[in-house]
Amino acid sequence: MRESPATVELRVSDQGVGIPAEALPHVFELFFRVDSSRSRASGGAGLGLSLVKAIADLHGARCSIASEPGAGTTVSVVFPKPRAG
Numbered sequence: 001m002r003e004s005p006a007t008v009e010l011r012v013s014d015q016g017v018g019i020p021a022e023a024l025p026h027v028f029e030l031f032f033r034v035d036s037s038r039s040r041a042s043g044g045a046g047l048g049l050s051l052v053k054a055i056a057d058l059h060g061a062r063c064s065i066a067s068e069p070g071a072g073t074t075v076s077v078v079f080p081k082p083r084a085g
Contacts, residue, residue, distance in 0.1 A: 009078045018069035027065055028053040052077065 002009040019027065019034055026032045031046040053063045056077050067073035 006081055007078050008081060009076055011074055011076045013072060013074040015072040018071055019065070019067040019073055020069055021067075024065055024067060028063060049075065 002011070023032075023034045027034070028049050029046075030050040032050070033044065033046040049063075049065075052075070056063050056079075059079055061077050061079040064076045064078075065073065066076075
């Protein structure tokens, strides 16, 4: 977690297989799966990151993702702090 006067940033990282650059623009889409050839039992349904984005949007937050094939992925969600007043 990182904090600034105006925001709070949450990051989740893994050291997995990574995501190819051409797939990154689509990872927050509903039902998108990087490797559609995998079964749902081993690869998920493509809901997780779309749910993260939907919840972030409801809170005025922004999501981003960085990944390098073979080196893992980091998902960041930056929430605005409420204004005092």
